[in-house]
């Protein structure tokens with residue numbers, strides 16, 4: 001049984017890159033508003049500034065932009081920045097929110113000249129909406145269907161020029177015709193520790209807190225290359241400093257808070273470690289199927305697959321093979337375990 005259920009709940013998905021409601025509320029204040037304020041992603045920043053400057057110089061709306069990359073790296077932030085840089089209003093929607101072509105037709109027909117339409121999780125758009133979007137992106141036109149059945153007629157409606165900014169965590173799932181309609185795709189990468197330190201220093205400044213260099217370094221190192229996680233850990237360090245410490249965001253406060261939330265020096269939390277431990281100890285390093293592994297740690301397979309595995313794979317602690325999940329030698333080493341010397345193990 002957990003000793004502190006409340007604390008465990010808080011700590012449970014502390015390192016998930018996806019946002020929860022608490023994050024959304026806290027993030028609004030921390031978002032950079034201009035491209036010049038956006039930290040890291042030098043290639044994307046350079047490409048974007050070229051596209052936006054050229055559009056501004058020509059007095060035209062910029063080409064449609066696709067932002068591809070894992071959650072929490074700043075795609076929504078960049079969409080807001082694009083709108084601010086071209087002085088356009090930002091309209092927000094998401095693939096799952098657009099269930100029918102009619103939903104998209106309503107959004108499109110309300111757009112004004114120069115608007116930026118942000119479509120989060122664009123790979124999850126329903127097929128008919130996707131097809132409507134092709135036409136809107138290419139010809140700035142939408143066919144509004146009036147009536148039903150054999151008497152239905154499509155009335156073409158021309159749209160003002162606008163820019164679609166699509167965000168996707170799975171660009172491979174995007175059908176080629178949709179991908180081709182974006183003038184440029186920005187591939188977002190995980191942030192370096194130094195970049196995350198800058199993100200943290202900026203966030204602390206905005207929160208009116210003084211963050212010691214050594215504390216920033218410690219938090220950055222454990223943030224999985226993701227600004228959202230860095231900002232979330234910063235808030236937990238602030239909590240600790242205020243309630244149990246001296247108020248100072250120093251190295252001791254960072255270390256103590258990270259210990260309370262069981263975030264280790266690689267940025268793994270308890271759930272990550274229990275998945276690794278199950279794989280190493282109960283399944284002898286694997287291969288083990290996703291569902292079997294999830295049951296062993298009492299989690300949903302989807303949580304293990306989307307929250308835990310990507311980072312373990314990226315860190316070289318786990319491999320996904322056609323036969324199942326396999327722990328690497330590094331996983332055994334991290335847990336202080338001796339790998340079984342078993343011939344036929346996939347990581348041998």
Ligand SMILES: Nc1ncnc2c1ncn2[C@@H]1O[C@H](COP(=O)(O)OP(=O)(O)OP(=O)(O)O)[C@@H](O)[C@H]1O
Pocket residue numbers: 017018019026027028030031032037038039040070071072073074075076077078167199227228231
């Ligand atoms: N380059 C950056 N500089 C400073 N802060 C950043 C940067 N990128 C992201 N952040 C911060 O990280 C948080 C998450 O960013 P954002 O919501 O834009 O990510 P996202 O990629 O859209 O994630 P999701 O797809 O899950 O919504 C925000 O608080 C934002 O301020």
